[in-house]
Structures are given as structure tokens and as C-alpha cells.
Amino acid sequence: MTFRWRVFGLMVVIALTATGATAWLTLRLTSQQFTEAAATDQQTAEDIVAQIASYGRGHGTWTGVSVEVKRLSDQTGKRIQLTAESGEVIVDSDNLAGHAARPTVGAPLLANPRPALVFSTDELRGDVYGQTATAIGNYRRQVLFNSCVTSNAPAGFTASADELSTGPGFPDPALEMRAKHGNEVVRSCALQALPSKEEVATTLELTRGCIDDPQRITCLRAVFAQRTDDVAPLPMLVHVGAVGDLDKTVVIWPVAGAAGGIMLLVIVGTAVLSRRVLRPVELLTKASQGLGTGDLSRRVQVSGNDEFAMLASTFNHMAQSLQEGEDRQRRLVADVAHEIRTPLANLRGYLEALKDNVLPPSPALFASLHEETMLQQRIVDDLQDLALAESGQLAYHKSHTDLGDLLQSCRVAVEVAAETAGVQVFLHTPQPVTVYADPDRLRQVVGNLLNNALRSTGAGGTVTLSSGQTGDVATIEVTDTGSGIHPEHVPRLFDRFWRADAARTRSSGHSGLGLAIAQQITHDHDGTITVSSELGVGTTFTIRMPVASSLQGVGGSIMSIRSAVDRTSPKVL
Template sequence: MSFRLRIFVLVLLVASTAIGATAWLTLKLSSREVSQALELQSRHRSEIISEIRQYGLRHGRWPGVDQVVGNLSERTGLHIQLQTAEGEVLVDSDIQANRPSGPVQPVAYDIDPLPAPRFAPVAATAPVRPAASLAKINYIPRDLFGPTDPVRNGPAEITLKQAAQYRAGLVLVRCLGDATGADPALARETAPYVTQAQLTKSPECLRKATDRVLGDTYWFQGYWDYLVRCERLKPGEGMDADLTTTACLRGAFNDTVVTSSAVPLLLYLGGRSTVEVADFGRPALAGAAGLLIVALAGTFLIARQVSRPVRRLTGASILLAAGQHDVRVRDEGHGELAQLSRSFNAMAKAVQESEERQRRLVADVAHEMRTPLSNLRGYLEGLADGVIEPSRELFASLHEETLLQRRILDDLQVLALAEAGDLGYTRTPTDLAELAAAGVTAQLAVAAAAGVTLEVEADTPIWISADQDRMRQVLGNLLTNAIRYTDRGGRVVVRTRTEEGSAVLSVEDTGVGIAANDLPHVFERFWRADPARQRATGGSGLGLTIAQRIVTDHGGRIEVASRPHLGTTFTVRLPLA
């Protein structure tokens, strides 16, 4: 009996026994687990929501909430999971307790940590201002934590002051926490959110908090802009004017404090997936014991033959996980374990190559971004220090540097999407000759400015199935490179033809050419035949890599042939429609 057959028989025996036992246990325990989880959720849901919301409101952020969740889980016996609006798991009580994350109910409960303003009554001494007068208000409270004059300050000013107090309170308690090591939390859930003891504990922290908030005029202006927009809206039929004003004040308050408060979260609850031994009963325990004996006996017999190669693989795996990517194992023989060893070696080689590619990519990106960022930093520091006088030419140069950064980032994004298979294509019947003519027309002005003659030889329609925009991107990149590396008085020719059942598009130039040693690297990221020259013209070094990926996704291939000082020819071959 072969090793594979013995493994199959053992697994079949263990699996059939395990399936029967699991089915019986599931039917027995599932109803108890579900009912218990629902009962606990109903009893503790409000308590959990309140404590988590209170933590977010008083801290203005979520670091440290994992301790609150862990305590709540231990106290209530529930599986608690917090997620962001995008579905990212922020805290999971099961994972915190070193347990496998169990299931949760599909119903989510909102955790909104925004504070609630206290609205002053709308009295005759503080009339509601219409939208026309609200647009002229530029009120900023002078004393954030001082008393409020209800005669001079209307509901809008009072609500704004509460928002400013919340933001300043968070800055204050975080400053106090940095200085004393105390918990940086607000003492109250309503305005002014801090106690007198917190206000007087550190004058320096208080001054820092008030200066930061009162100095942010754009933040205050955002409040009034929101209120003006809201007040200009017409109330709905049957809606009371005071209620409309209160809704606008609440909306302006929330829109203002959301810049400082913690982000809303979604709460999911579930039962703690724990099973006690007493829940199984004697038949289940006897079946589990029998299954364990059979599994141990079969495993012992098989382990005698596989222990040595498995130990070698285990040791190599540990070394590979520790970062030693050149580790390999012996793969002699033709059995399953030998194939496993060869697969491991192939995986280790792929990991090593991937690590090297990633290291090169990071180094290349850092190199590409360093020069323009250094230029921007130098000029900006010179402007800030008054060493450099601002001028139209200087700002144009800085703008050009930012455009280069944007082109590099855009090309990186397109390349990442293409390599991940997420770059969408809309394929339609396309005349390659017409596409070549249109691409040449679009580059005529650039070629004329460079003193290069640009021609097209594409008379016969050649139909392919392709995404026209992406193929124009490929052609545009090839033409841009050809013009860029062809000296004044040179010539670039675009040709289309059919050859051996394929559609062929070629771009031939009389430029500087590429050395034979450089040809294998043409389609690598950030590779340049002439780095200084391409930096001067603003290339990102990613165009040919993107072009190769687009052509490959269309089922074609792109080739390059070149002779130094005589010219270069790029050839794109695509399947005919």
C-alpha cells in the first residue's frame, strides 16, 4: 500500500468518525448556544454601547478601547467586535483573549461618540438670526471656559462655544496626560467637558489648548458656513421654525466637532464560543476517545516514514520565516515528500525573488521621490526664511516638480492595478491603422517642437479587439519615448501590418538607441537608458512597464530591437479580431 493510499484510508476513517460526532454535537449544542447568546445580548447590549460610546466621547479617539472591550467581554460573557464603517475589525474580544474569533450576529449597532450640545431656549433676548444676517457673523469666543452671557450670545454662539470647549478640552487633557502620565480623558460628557481641577492643574496646557482652538479661524468659519447653508433651506411643510433652527444648530455642532472626535464604529455581538466537557456526555466522550486512539495509531505508523523529511522541512520553514530566504532542502526521490520538498524550494525561491523585487521597488521609489522633494523643501525653506524672493518663474518650477510627483504616483497606481488584475478593460472592435493615425496626430505638435519628423504608414484597416483608451496609452508612451530620445532632425515612423496571423504595430526611430546590455532591462520599473536626460524631460520610468502589462493583458507581446546611435524599434503584436 502506497504512502498516499495509507494517508487516504486514515484520513477517511478519522473524517467519517469526526463528521458523525460533529453533526450530533452541533445539533445538541447549537440551540443552547444561540439562546444563551441572545439572552446575554438583550441584557447587556445597552450597557456595552454606553460604555464604549462614553470612552470614545471622553478620549476623542479609540486607542485603549481594547481594554474596555476586554473587560466588558469578561463581565458579560459575550463576544464583542468593533468595526469601522469600511468593515475593518478594530477590536475583537476573542482574539484579545487568545481564542479563535467566533461568529457574531449580522445586526450592527452604531457607536456614535459625538458629544451632544445643550441648546439654550430661543428667547426674545436672543432671536434666531435669518440666513442673511448669519452670513455676516464672525463670532469667536474670547474666554472658552468662562461664563456665557445669554443676553449677548444667542443659541448659535452658545452652541459654537460648546464645540470649541470640546475640542479645547481634548487638547488640554492630552497635554495633561503627556505631562503627568494620567489618563487623557475628559471628566464630563457635557459642556464644558472638563472640571475646574483640570483647568487649573497646568496653566501651560490650558494656554496651549485655548491658543490652538481660538487661533483656528477656519474651524470657526466652518461652523458659520454650515449654519448659513442650513438656515437658507426652506422648512418642510408643517415643520416648526424653532425645530428647524435646533436641527441646524445640531448639524453645525456635529459638523464642527467631528474633526476632533473619534470616528463612529459598528458594534457586533455574539456568544462566547466555549464548550465545557460536561456538555458532551458519556457517549460523546467515548467516541472521542476511540477516534483519538485510531488517529494516534495510524499517525504513529505513518510518522515513522515521514518524520525525517518533515523535520527538514520544518527547520527550513523556520529559517525562511526568520528571513533566511536562500534556505533550501534536499529533494531526492520521486515520492510525494520529494515533490513537497521541490515545491518548498520553488516557494522559497519565489519568496526570495519577491523580496528582492520589493526591496528594489522601495529603493527605486525612494530614489525617484527624493530629488523633487528635496528641491521643493529647499525652495520652500528659502521662501520661509526670506532668502529667496517669490516670483512667477519660481512658482512655475515648484508647480512642475509637484506635477512630476503626481505623474509618478499615478503611474504607480496604474501599475499596481494592472499587476493585481484590477485594471478594467472595455474591449471593442478597433481599427489598429486608425488608432495609429490618431496617435501620430496627437503627437505632431510635440514632435515639431523637438524638431523630429513624425510619419505614419497605416493604409490598410487591421481589426483587433482592444480597449482603445489603453492602446492609445501604449502608443502614446512609445511615441513619447521615441521623440524624447531622437535628436533634432531625426525621424520617427509608425507602421501597422499583419504578420503570421497577428496584428503588428511598430514604432521606429533614428534616435540614440539602446546598448545591448541594457535591452533586457527596458521594461523594468524606473529603468532609464539615460537617467539625466529623462529626469530633465519629466519621465517617471514606469511607462514601458505599464505598456508591457497592458499589451500582455490583451493577449499580445511587446518587443524591442535597437542599435546604438542608429535607432530603436518597439514592436507590439496583438491577436487579430
């Protein structure tokens, strides 16, 4: 599976997971809300039934209940239907609203206005039989009175259930003043509600019949129910709600459809985003493949300033370095071929001349042949040192080395060459400075810098070798009063195979590798080498490296993991 598809798959999984979690949470919250709404509807239905039952108890009849049903329906927004236990519809809010009755939903609730006989603890200690007879008489009288007033009140009579419940024996002055014709209705109903002697006698007889009953309370409650059933309103079945009302059942498909739509949008967006994100990766892959096939000119267009832009810039820098390295290698091969071809051609010419007796053998001829051989040897040595330095296999035999002695030996080594060139070499070592280094390799570095200084300094000029110490850092400086180096060439002085003079001839006597080797040796000693130059004034090379500590070199010389090379004399490159 390609990287593109892996990233795309990962983003799709994340998107689907996020969308699924969102859908699940939405469904859960919706279900919770619907459950709460259903509980609220149930409570509303119970409140409606309680108020309807209260109407029946207060009025002693279901006459006029339609007004209460309409009020409750308008107040709650619910469809309300009252039916008798026989199934007869008493009142329906749909009909009251002027449209056909809708089918009911769910089981009906019972609105029971009939009373129940309950005794307190104190009442149980008293005459429960007399209390029962009194309760029966009061209820019958009250319910008959309330029913009568409700059924016979003239238009405009608006006595409430609370007012009607006062009944005869509990005169309410306000009731007398409710309406002009109210007094006649109240007096008439009060007279009709008075019990007859036969009713009172029957009640007393039935209650006294419970005296000998072991379950006297149960018996008294049965008597109470018997004596009140004929006057109490019948229980009603109340249906709240209807088909067509807002369904509180959780509908999954719309939620699932919405989640599916979101998933589709997320997938499409993911595809577009992955293409946009992976496009730079695709370009880098193609460019890398081009580099792998040898096309070092491949580059990637850099746009923006994000991580991909940094990666593209780094890739271009790497490709540029590879191309420059390839170019340097090609120049090196050409230079080495040129350097070797000329001495070999000279050697071949002289040897053929000696073979054909064209030239007689002479010390001068053999000296020339030896010079050409030494030039070949110098080129080969430089190449070998550079290869070892680059691969990390150059051998070091480190010891405590005094920089004053080392610089003095380097000065003596070039004394004859300096005198021939008319250049004075000065030594400045004001204080002893000791470093832990390979003295031969360090002489090789200083000798290279000193030899370069002599080449660039004309007759009458000077070259100064100096050493010093600043804190834990030792310094070596090689300063000349030569022609200086052009500023644009300074950054590339230590590049391998690079020379300021591209048209170098054999007479220059060097291969362009010395400074690269010197820099590598210095780095291997944990040091640095820098250069400062001014055209027409001169150049200064500065080497900085740690001073020696007392623990370094304990137990003998420490050799780094590098193969050995010829160390018979300090090299001057």
C-alpha cells in the first residue's frame, strides 16, 4: 500500500470515528431529551386527570365538564377525551374545537371522583360507627347539593367547585350574593339535599351492623361505598393525546441520514486534503527517483513556509551539494590526469631518448627524472592523505606537544626555500603552550600553511609564525604580507579539489588538496582553522585547539581508529 493510500485511510478512519461518535452522541442526547419530554407529557396527563377528577368531586356531576376539558386542552395543548367505562364518549376536545375526533393513543387514565373512607389514629380510638354515619350523611348531602346547583344554576351563575363544596350546613355569604337568581337555586338545592328519616335510619343500621364484624374497618368502608355510590359521579376514562400529535419516539433514520451525509462530506474533504498534503511528497518522490538514476539536476519547487517547504528546500540543497560534489570529482579526475600525464610524458620522452642513445646519460638528466618522479609521488601522497582523512582512517599518535618547538621545526624546514624566495620568516612564541596532539600531523598542517604563505609572498615580504593561549584554547597563526585572497574566494578555500586559479599549471607545485587535508586534521584534534585576508595586505590563517590537560596521554599514546601512513618526515603540501 502506497504512502498516499495509508495517509488517506488513516484520515478516513479518523473522520469516520469522529462522525460516528458525533452521531452516537446526538442520538443519545436526542433519546434523553425525548425521554424527558415523555416523562413531562406523562406528568401533564396525570395533572389533567387529577383536575378532571377534582371537577367531578367538587360538582357532584359531570354536567358542564366540557368547559373544564376545553380549558385544560387550551392550557396544555393536548387532545382530551372523556369516556364512560361503558365506552360512551362524554366529551372530546377535538369536537369542542370544531373538527373530527382523532383516534386515541395509549391506555386511558382513570379519573375517579368517588370518595374513600379514611380514619386518623385519634378517630380510630373514638366512635368509628358514628363517624362513618356522619361522613356518609355529609357526603350525600354535599354531593347532592353541588350536583343540583351545577345542573340548575341559571346563565351567569359562576360558582366554583370550592364554593359549591361548602354545601348546606356550611353557609357561605358570598355564595348568596353571586347572582340575582342565585338565592333561589341555592335554597331549592339545599332543601333537596336534606336526607330523609329513612335514609338516616338505613345508614345507622348499616354502620351498627359492623360492630360484631371482626374486620370492622373493612366493613365500615364497604358500607360507606354502598351508601355513596348512588349519588357520587361515575369514574371516567381519560385519553390524553391522539394520533397526529408530535411523536416522541426516537426516529433513527433521519439521524443516520444526517450522519451519513456528514461522513460523505468528511470523506470528500479528506480526499481533497490528502491530495493537497501528499502532492509535495509525490514531487519529492519523483525528484528523488531522478537523483537515483543519476539526474543530479532535479529540483523541487518550494512554495510556502511549512514543513513541506522546509523539506523541499533541504532536498534542493542536498541535490545541489551532490551536483557540486560530482562536478568537483570530475574536475579532480581531469586535474589528476593532467598532473600525471605531463610527468609521465616527460619520463617517457627522456627514457626513450636514453634508450635510443639520443641523449647521453648525465647527472642533470637523472636529476630531472628524479624531480618528475617526486612530483608524481607528491600527487599520490596528497590523494592518499585526503582519502584517509575523508574516511576517518588517518592515524594519529598523540602526545604532549610544545607549540614553540613545533613552530621552530617548521621554520627550519622552510628556511632554505624562504631565503631563495627573498622572504623573511619570523617566530613569535611569548609563552610556552602545550597541546595534546600528533606532532607530525600538526607539523603537516603548519607546513602546508607556511608553504602557501611563501608562494603568495613576494621578495622582501615576511611570514610570521606565532602561538598563544587564551583560557583553555591554544592558537597558532600563520601571517604573511603577500597578495591576499579575493573575498569571494575565501569561503571556498577549504573546499576539496577547489582552486582559485582554475588554469593551474605544473609549475604551481601543489594539487589543491592541502587546505582540505589541513582542515580535516585540525577537526580531528577538536580544533578549528579559519582565515582572514585583505587584498594587497596579506593573509592570516588561525588554528584553535584545546590546551593539553594533565590526564591526557596517561598510559601511553592514544591512537585513533585510523590506518597508518608514512610518518618519516613532516609533510609540506
